[in-house]
Amino acid sequence: MLEVHDLTKRFGAATAVDAATFTVDRPMMIGVIGASGAGKSTLLRMLNRLTDATEGRVLFEGRDVLRLTGRERRDWQSDCAMIFQQFNLVPRMDVVSNVLHGTLGRRSTVATMFNLYPRADIHRAIDILDRLGIAEHAPKRAEALSGGQQQRVAIARALMQDPRMILADEPIASLDPMNAQTVMEALRRIHEEDGRTVIANLHTLDTARRYCDRVIGMRLGRIVFDGVPEQLTTSVAREIYGAGADFSEAATSTEIRDPYAEAAMRDAAAVV
Incomplete structure (x- = not known):
């Protein structure tokens, strides 16, 4: 499906991504x-294609997407939907209209100017919101929703594009553990039920292990690890993060914990 060869991005003398190479041969998370x-x-x-590469190739089903221009480039951006950390919604617009913005790439300029949508698209947007558990919020302004709900609206907008692949850039970085879990479960269901590839940037190891089929570790622009979650040991994590022996996964964990239950377990262990 996806082949990335020596993908490199330089900003002046600084190299942000250095010869990244990997292949995705089937839908996975x-x-x-x-x-x-x-x-x-x-x-x-x-x-x-939000940022141009300095060097390298990105092949999707044999076509180099880095060479696409104009309409073909816009079509690729519909096939490869993007979800951002900060949601990128229109705060004062209602939720369903924000979701319908996922169809902008295939609508006419006149329809866009007058905010006209086919009835079928409106029904589909509401169905997607229902799938994500937030259909009751469809008429509300986006700004009235919690962060986790807004991120699910952003996911719904991406699904309106009917993409082949979803890229999520730190989708849970600004969310509390409960909402982070809800968003990651939604992305996992989308992968499993729709057969879509989902690539998500994540900060926490427990999240990567729990939801992903494969983990890619980057350090200073280079891919230094590419394997299954079971191979992501603490020692490997230290190498990825450039950390010493004092590195603690718990400090960055998003796992939902019950502090009272944990205290009881420690007390029981002490008695034994």
Whole structure:
């Protein structure tokens, strides 16, 4: 499906992504991990063509998407939907209209200017919101929703594009653990039920292990790990993050914990 060969991005003398190479031969959910500045966001932006690559090739079903221009480039950006950390919704617009913005790439200028949508698209938008558990919020302004709900609206907007692949750039970085879990479960269901490839930039190891079929680790712009979650040991994580022996996964965990239950377990262990 997707072949990335020596993909490189330089900003002046700085190299943000250095000869990234990997292949995705079937639909899967992939987590990209690494410290801030490792090149994760730049990698996704090059795949989506939001940022031009300096060197390399990105082949999707044999076609080099880095060479696409004009309409073909816009069509690729519909096939390769992007979800952002900050949601990128129109705050004062109602939720269903935000979702319908996922169809802008295939609508006429006049229809866009007058905010005209086919009835079938409106019904489909509401069905997608229902699938994500937020259909009751369809008439509300986006700004009235919680962060987790807004991110699900952003996912719904991406699904309106009917993409072949979804790229999620730190989709849970600004969410609390409960909402982070809800969003990651939604992305996992989309992968499993629709057969879509999902590539998500993630900060936390527990999230990558729990939801992803494959994990790519980046450090200083280079891919330094590519394997299954079971191979993502603490020692491997130290290498990815450039951390010492004091590295603790718990410090960045998004797992939902019950502090009272954990205290009871520690007390029981102490008695034994």
